[in-house]
Amino acid sequence: QLPTELAVGVMLVGCCPGGTSSNVMTYLSKGDVALSVGMTACTTIMAPVVTPALVLLLAGQAVDVSYVSMLMSIVQVVLVPIALGFIINAVASKVAQTCSKVLPLVSVIAISLIIMAVVSANAAKLMTVGWLIIVVVMLHNVCGYALGYGVGRALGLSKAQMRTLSIEVGMQNSGLATSLATMHFASMPLAAVPGAVFSVWHNISGAIYANILARTASDTKEEAPSPKKAASGTKA
Helix, strand or coil: CCCHHHHHHHHHHHHCCECCHHHHHHHHCCCCHHHHHHHHHHHHHHHHHHHHHHHHHHHCCCCCCCHHHHHHHHHHHHHHHHHHHHHHHHHCHHHHHHHHCCHHHHHHHHHHHHHHHHHHHCHHHHHHHHHHHHHHHHHHHHHHHHHHHHHHHHCCCCHHHHHHHHHHHHCECHHHHHHHHHHHCCCCHHHHHHHHHHHHHHHHHHHHHHHHHHHHCCCHHHHCCCHHHHHHHHHC
8 A cells, every 4th residue: 555656666676577686696595596597697688578568567557557568668778788688798808808897886976966866856755654654665675585585495306406596586677677667657747766776775785694504504405415416316
């Protein structure tokens, strides 16, 4: 029963693919990094089709959602830059390596400026509903961690894979959610706020959660048995 603007913003965060920071957190938690990268890659590639479909399904009754328009936006914001990155790396690898030293800082500054712009534009409304947004975002994030871990346990995955699934489900590409809210729900400025708050919060909670998981992790040999052991167990 959240106000429509906030509800749409929270749904957008949940419908977006996994964030790239989840790969770092998985590494810090001693999880399955290859699985994490694979999941992030798959959900990102599927995002142009899946994200608009989910938003239309969940929020279509409350607000007007243009599936095609949102699909094209995600292609422009996510897939085109990835494709350009591959092309530049293939054609001018030395330039790419040089730029890679600077671009992480550029991306951090860029997302910080986006968050500042969203928050400042909604400063007056945030004074009245700011606490509610923070609580909802924290709950959304923690429930994602719990759901991912629970599903992993139900599927009989290894502990390393359960940690990975937990982090992948809990951490979203909130920058994309903020961009989509700004582009497609301009009449509802608060819709962009949950994504902006999530961008800050999930990196804090992710680092803490990864540290806790790493401390409780058992021997990696127990987490991921070698192929020979797995084969012998299958034969048995």
